[in-house]
Amino acid sequence: MPDAGASRFRRMRDLPSSHMLGAGTAMCAGCGGLAALTEAYDVLGENTVFVNAAGCMSLMSVYPFTPFRGSWLYTAMASAPAGAQGVRDALDVLRARGRITVQEDLQVVVLTGDGAAGGMGLSATSGAIDRGLDFIYFCYDNEGYGNTGQQTSALTPHAAATATDAGNSGFPGWKKDLFALWAANKPAYAATIIGGEPLDLVRKIEKARSFSGPRMILALSPCPTGWGYDPKLSIEIAHLAVKTGIWPLKEYIDGRVSHTRMPHPRLPVEEYLKPQGRFAHLFEPRRNEAALREIQAGVDAYWAPWEAQREA
């Protein structure tokens, strides 16, 4: 876990007893993305302006309703970081002219799904990093274009069946490593989170807030509708994602990547895959041993250097 010394969240019972994000949003029951955002918003607070790339969370603020306590600005899929630049610039102008105080300044947060983040939004994101934009890039990653029926996105994992890769083998490609893309370009902070691990999550949001410059939060977002499982399993699936090593909880600070959780021993990946309809073809009508081995080997290869380091 991230260093608890400086955190106001020392243990589970320090988690908030109610949430700041309003109820009544149009997200699906059991939405893992909404879970992550709800937990994060308690730490981000009302002095936050969201710049929303089109996606599932377009439906967060459907006129005339909003669950937020502060502002929300809607952009096209590809241009949320550009929108964030404009908002940040405007706030800076207001600051320079003395029209708002430091206390009234707002944290600019891009809210984006993985479709926009890993595909058409990459160019605007790259530009924002180049310009050292002071913003948090919050990506809820449900591994597909969930709002339109779970078509394959750049962050869809290998072998997952989607609306566009429906055959017997699922998506033939591999999940794009958005965290590594960011980390390679020396952001102020980058972290992976998951709603099912709220303590790890709030500490990372707290830490992200303490930096300025480009910061990235990548939340794996179990999606009952797109992944094909009962909504009540969202948290269990989140836990399995972490315990199998499929979803490493990590952060990047000062040129170094470190893990906030080292699953040990790691559970076999199939424990995570089995409850999800999108992977059912790996088990029925017969087990696809080759594909299961391939997925396990990918996870093993990821962890090998980190586990060797820990053994040493």
Place this chain on the structure above:
Amino acid sequence: MYRIRFHGRGGQGMKTASRILGEAFFLEGFEVQDAQRYGAERRGAPIFAYVRAAKEAIHERGVIARPGLIVVADDTLVAIAAAGVMQGLNEDCVVLIDSAESAAAWAERLNLPGPVIILPAHDTREAGEAAFVGVECAAAAACLAGVISQAYLEEAIRRELAPMGDEVVAQNLGIAADAYAKMEPYAGIVRADGTLSARAYKPPDWVDLPLEGVSLAGPAIYGGVNSELTNTGLWRTMRPVIDLERCNKCSWVCVSSCPDSAIQARADGTPEIDLDHCKGCMLCVAQCPPHAIGAVPETEALAREKAGEPVCAAN
């Protein structure tokens, strides 16, 4: 013109039902419109779909206001005014409803002027077969319309469901054949009404425009957290119920487990569920360490509330 409206919850296959019925009408040589009406709603939310079919060109547009047949795939929707199930009902309109209760009970309760028919599969459907309610509705509606042959119904099912694989198609064909056969006694009960003309429309003398507060009616939203005015509790088919005797007051677990901000803790740590917004995902039920939260079917909970009885989960 046949005007048929399907009501269900997101995820029950009403969109597919309307497409199958529309396709079957088309194969019979009708002009067809089939459309699904949904906006920001998700799985579990009330949605509807509709089909128009006529031998001549269809110039009507938009939602069906005067249906000849209303199909209700989930009887809990009837009580929800926002679902608009009974909208435009007149004495000629047939109501087909998937319910464990009798047609007479529904006719009396809702004071329905026209015929009420119960979707017969309800009693015999296995738990895992709920996914087929859409195809049952389409097949039953096809038979009630009386102008769609079983062969074309089956061809429509094959065409619409082909991407789901042969096994799913075969299962759906079996279920459809059963629903179609059971509706035979009522075949052709749905009337094809004449076209509606705008000329017959009498404009009102006076239109009241609602005056809303600026937090709702302004071009920008100035009222924070007003999403709470949206009652997403309507989505719920199962209700989480806390057994306070078993509750450990470790409320940080259930409060964190709820993605919808619908659980909050009192000062003493006792959690409370906000039933106006709980969508019924049952994550709190799954996560509660002492298993103090049970799941009660919403219909049962409502019936108990109405009778003044306490709502508690059977453990």
